[in-house]
Structure formats: structure tokens, C-alpha cells
Amino acid sequence: MVSRWMVISLVILYGFLLGPFIIIFMASFGANANLAFPPQGFTLDWFANVFETSQFIDSFWISLQLALLSTIVSLIMGIPVAYALVRFDFAASGLVETVFSAPILVPGLVIGFAMLNFFVLLGDMHVMTGLFIGHTAILFPYSVRVISASLRNLDPYVEDAAVSLGANRLRGFLLVVLPNMQAGIAAAFVLGFITSFNNVPVSLFLSGPGVTTLPVSMLSYLEYYFDPTIAALSTLLVIFTVVLVQTAERLLGLSQFV
Amino acid sequence: MIRRPNQTRTIILLVSPAFIFVLVFFVLPLIFLLSQSVLPEDGGFTLTGYVDFFQSRVSRIVYLRTLKLGLIVTGICVLMSYPAAFVLARMPARRRSFLMSLVILPLMTNAVARTFAWLIILGRRGMVNQTLLSLDLVENPVRFIFTETAIVLGLTQLFLPLMVLPLVSAMENIPADVLEAARSLGANRLTTFIRIVVPLSSDGLVLGATLVFTGSVTAFVTPAILGGSRLLLMSTLLRQKAVILFDQHAAAVVAVVMILTTLAVNLLLRLLRVRQV
Numbered sequence: 001m002v003s004r005w006m007v008i009s010l011v012i013l014y015g016f017l018l019g020p021f022i023i024i025f026m027a028s029f030g031a032n033a034n035l036a037f038p039p040q041g042f043t044l045d046w047f048a049n050v051f052e053t054s055q056f057i058d059s060f061w062i063s064l065q066l067a068l069l070s071t072i073v074s075l076i077m078g079i080p081v082a083y084a085l086v087r088f089d090f091a092a093s094g095l096v097e098t099v100f101s102a103p104i105l106v107p108g109l110v111i112g113f114a115m116l117n118f119f120v121l122l123g124d125m126h127v128m129t130g131l132f133i134g135h136t137a138i139l140f141p142y143s144v145r146v147i148s149a150s151l152r153n154l155d156p157y158v159e160d161a162a163v164s165l166g167a168n169r170l171r172g173f174l175l176v177v178l179p180n181m182q183a184g185i186a187a188a189f190v191l192g193f194i195t196s197f198n199n200v201p202v203s204l205f206l207s208g209p210g211v212t213t214l215p216v217s218m219l220s221y222l223e224y225y226f227d228p229t230i231a232a233l234s235t236l237l238v239i240f241t242v243v244l245v246q247t248a249e250r251l252l253g254l255s256q257f258v
Numbered sequence: 259m260i261r262r263p264n265q266t267r268t269i270i271l272l273v274s275p276a277f278i279f280v281l282v283f284f285v286l287p288l289i290f291l292l293s294q295s296v297l298p299e300d301g302g303f304t305l306t307g308y309v310d311f312f313q314s315r316v317s318r319i320v321y322l323r324t325l326k327l328g329l330i331v332t333g334i335c336v337l338m339s340y341p342a343a344f345v346l347a348r349m350p351a352r353r354r355s356f357l358m359s360l361v362i363l364p365l366m367t368n369a370v371a372r373t374f375a376w377l378i379i380l381g382r383r384g385m386v387n388q389t390l391l392s393l394d395l396v397e398n399p400v401r402f403i404f405t406e407t408a409i410v411l412g413l414t415q416l417f418l419p420l421m422v423l424p425l426v427s428a429m430e431n432i433p434a435d436v437l438e439a440a441r442s443l444g445a446n447r448l449t450t451f452i453r454i455v456v457p458l459s460s461d462g463l464v465l466g467a468t469l470v471f472t473g474s475v476t477a478f479v480t481p482a483i484l485g486g487s488r489l490l491l492m493s494t495l496l497r498q499k500a501v502i503l504f505d506q507h508a509a510a511v512v513a514v515v516m517i518l519t520t521l522a523v524n525l526l527l528r529l530l531r532v533r534q535v
Binding site for chain 1: 371
């Protein structure tokens with residue numbers, strides 16, 4: 001059933017998906033500043049330039065803190081929701097599911113814009129707080145969905161057994177359910193972290209003076225400069241992502257949750 | 259399922275922190291946005307913002323262009339993913355999981371990095387122009403950046419994985435026997451593919467199309483880099499109205515139109531899925 005044409009379609013698909021990465025990789029080592037292709041010579045100057053550009057270093061730390069904080073908070077609040085949805089049968093569960101998938105239905109740019117108007121301009125909130133709130137909200141759909149999937153694989157009788165043996169519900173949850181969800185929680189963590197770390201639309205309007213996330217500062221760099229520095233930084237980010245995703249995939253089988 | 263008398267209290271306890279968070283920090287700003295779009299700073303309730311939006315030639319062009327490019331990108335993604343997803347779904351598990359992780363990889367890299375590659379490919383001294391010049395096909399570099407083609411290419415690369423993933427998981431569920439049966443009953447490969455594989459994977463197709471279309475019509479980075487202010491889409495128009503023209507009322511209207519568009523598409527395609535099941 002698999003014909004030659006289908007193999008060709010596979011080659012086209014992967015060429016299109018991965019080709020741009022190969023080009024970025026080549027450009028980041030090229031000596032010419034105007035990004036002419038093919039790159040001439042070999043240099044590591046653009047990588048050095050990444051580390052010398054304080055705008056990138058500062059925004060990297062902001063993105064890292066933001067991604068960690070919003071992922072952790074969305075998990076702490078999202079796990080109980082997933083637990084309620086999977087373990088209990090209640091009338092409002094449809095409403096709860098809709099509310100927690102809503103942040104995925106609304107365009108990120110609109111979320112950022114609405115939050116800027118309401119919290120920062122009207123409510124005089126600090127932009128960093130605005131960023132944290134925006135990112136946490138958009139991560140809920142991911143945390144709730146991934147954790148629900150992993151909870152569904154866990155036999156509820158294991159927990160009931162703990163309770164019938166004398167543990168109360170909370171102890172049963174903490175000592176039996178939570179350890180059994182390790183893989184799901186880790187998968188949700190990686191997914192949430194990457195989603196927040198890469199987000200541009202929500203962050204765009206909420207980035208203020210001195211507080212900019214890494215992808216947004218890459219975008220504004222592009223408005224003024226057109227040289228391989230962005231290629232070098234992209235190469236570094238791709239390596240960072242490959243290591244993170246491959247580790248997660250090996251350990252947890254991440255693709256089954258995406 | 260646990261059934262206990264104080265179940266309601268437990269559920270409220272479990273759900274309310276996140277629920278309140280979403281209501282206050284997500285729903286409330288959106289209601290405020292909606293009110294901004296119908297209540298200009300100097301006056302009462304009015305729909306003139308929306309009337310202005312649809313009467314202005316510029317914003318009508320931008321809106322239709324956004325929808326048109328979204329449709330084109332979705333179409334290209336379907337054509338590129340369908341045969342490839344079929345091959346992937348039939349592969350031995352080990353090889354498939356490796357190839358699937360390569361599909362996910364681009365999804366996990368930020369859009370600025372992924373769009374930047376197109377500047378190198380399509381730029382004045384980019385790959386395509388150098389090839390065309392060296393083959394003497396053109397005399398001067400062709401302008402590809404700031405064209406609809408560039409935006410379509412960028413968006414397709416960005417959202418292709420969102421079509422491949424649901425298609426592969428839908429096709430994994432088609433039993434191999436069904437395909438063999440069709441073949442032994444005399445259907446050729448193409449007929450089997452069109453009459454058996456496509457209908458049985460339509461769920462994945464609809465889900466993929468929803469994700470790709472709504473993603474394309476709301477994406478910001480790709481139109482910002484590859485279209486700029488010369489070729490606006492809804493997202494870059496929103497940014498222009500809010501940041502450059504500083505017209506919050508008009509920007510709120512654009513934002514609400516964007517929300518309504520994605521909601522309508524989601525609803526429409528969800529109905530399509532329900533009907534098929």
C-alpha cells in the first residue's frame with residue numbers, strides 16, 4: 001500500500017519542516033554579515049555577539065523565571081481540577097472543561113492586549129505580574145488536559161484501597177495518586193515550560209520598559225538589525241529544545257500527550 | 259467513581275482556586291475588551307466601531323486577506339500531510355516515534371527563530387534569489403519578502419505539525435484488514451486511499467484544519483516579519499491600531515472580530531465532527 005509517491009511525500013514534508021533549521025544552522029556560522037546565501041567562511045562571532053548583547057541575556061532570565069513560575073502555578077492549581085474532572089461525576093463538569101479550554105480558543109495576541117488594557121493601563125499593575133498572569137492562564141488548558149490523561153490511566157481502586165486501609169482522602173492523594181502521576185506531571189511541566197518560554201503573542205503587549213521576554217526581544221532586534229546573530233541565538237535555542245524534548249521523550253514518551 | 263455525601267464541597271474546593279483565577283484574570287479582561295469596543299471613551303453604547311471597521315476599505319481588505327491566506331495555508335497543509343501521515347501511521351512503532359519527534363521538534367522552537375529562516379531563504383541575497391541569478395533566470399533580485407507568498411510559506415512551516423499529528427493518530431486507528439479487504443476487492447491504491455483512508459481519518463482532518471486555520475488567522479510573528487506594515491493581517495493591524503495609532507477603541511474592535519472569527523470556525527468545525535460521528 002505504501003507507494004513510491006508516498007515516500008516522496010514524506011521526504012517533502014520533512015524537507016519543509018526541517019530545512020529551515022538547517023539553513024539557520026549554516027547561517028549562524030557564516031562570516032558575511034548580510035546573510036547572503038551560501039554563507040562564506042566560518043566564524044563564531046555571532047555566538048559571541050549573542051552573549052554580549054545584554055538585551056538577550058536579560059530577557060533570557062526573564063523568560064526562564066516566567067516559564068518556571070507560570071508552569072508551576074498552573075500545575076498546582078490545575079492538578080486539583082484534573083482530579084475533580086476525572087474522579088467525580090458532576091453536573092457542572094462540562095462548564096468547568098469549557099472554562100479551562102477557553103484560553104486556547106482566544107488568540108494569544110488578544111489575550112495580551114486585553115490584559116494590558118485592563119490590568120496595566122487601568123489597574124496600574126506591574127508588567128511582570130501581567131506577564132505571569134497571562135502565561136499562567138494560557139497554560140491551564142495544557143496542564144489540565146495532560147494531567148487528566150495521566151489520571152485516567154490510573155486505576156481508581158488503588159486509591160480506594162489506600163483509603164480503606166485507613167488513610168484519609170488527602171493522604172491517599174498525596175501518598176498514592178501523586179507518585180503514580182509523576183510521568184504525567186513531568187510531561188505537563190515540559191510542555192508548559194516550552195509553551196511559555198516560546199510565547200510571543202501574549203507577551204508582546206505585556207512587555208514593558210526593561211521587562212521583555214526572549215522571543216519578543218528577538219523580534220524587536222530584527223526590526224533594527226539584519227545579521228546572523230538571530231541565527232546563532234536560534235541555533236542555541238534549538239539545541240536547548242532538542243536536549244529538553246529528547247530527554248523528556250526518552251523518559252516519558254512525551255508525544256502521546258501532545 | 260467516588261460517590262460520597264460531601265462530594266460537592268470537595269469538588270468546589272478542588273476546582274475553585276483555578277476557576278476564580280481564570281474568571282478574574284482571563285474572563286474579566288475580555289469582558290472589559292468587549293465593553294471597550296462598544297463604549298468609546300467619550301460617549302455611550304454604540305456599534306460605530308464595528309460599522310467603521312467593515313466600511314473601511316483597508317480593514318476589509320486586511321480581514322479578507324487574513325481569511326484567504328488562512329484557507330490557502332490550511333489547504334497546503336492538508337495536501338502535504340495526508341500522504342505523509344498515512345506512511346507514518348503504517349510504520350513500525352520505533353521508527354514512527356523517532357519520526358514523530360522530528361515533527362514535534364519545530365513546534366517546540368519559537369516562531370521568531372522559525373520565521374527568520376525564511377528571511378535567509380527569500381531575502382534579496384537569499385537562497386532563492388542567488389539560484390535564480392546564477393541560472394540567469396532573472397536579472398535583478400526578485401522581492402519575495404513582504405509578499406503573500408512569503409507569509410503563506412512561513413505559516414505553512416509553522417503549522418504543518420498541527421495537521422500531521424491529528425492525522426497520524428486518526429490513521430493509526432484504521433485497521434490494516436480494512437485496507438487489505440478493499441485491495442482484494444479490486445480497488446487500486448488511489449481508490450483505496452480516497453474511498454477508505456480519507457473518510458476514516460476525517461476526524462483528524464477536521465481537528466487539524468481547525469488548529470491550522472485558527473492558528474494562521476491569529477498568528478502574529480510570521481506576518482510581522484514577512485509582511486510588515488506593507489502587508490497587514492488582522493494581528494498586525496491590531497498591533498498597529500493599538501501601538502502606533504494609539505486608537506484603543508478601534509484596536510478593541512479588531513480584537514473582538516478576531517475572537518469571533520476563531521470562535522465561529524471552532525464551532526462550525528466542531529459541528530462537522532459531531533455530525534460525522
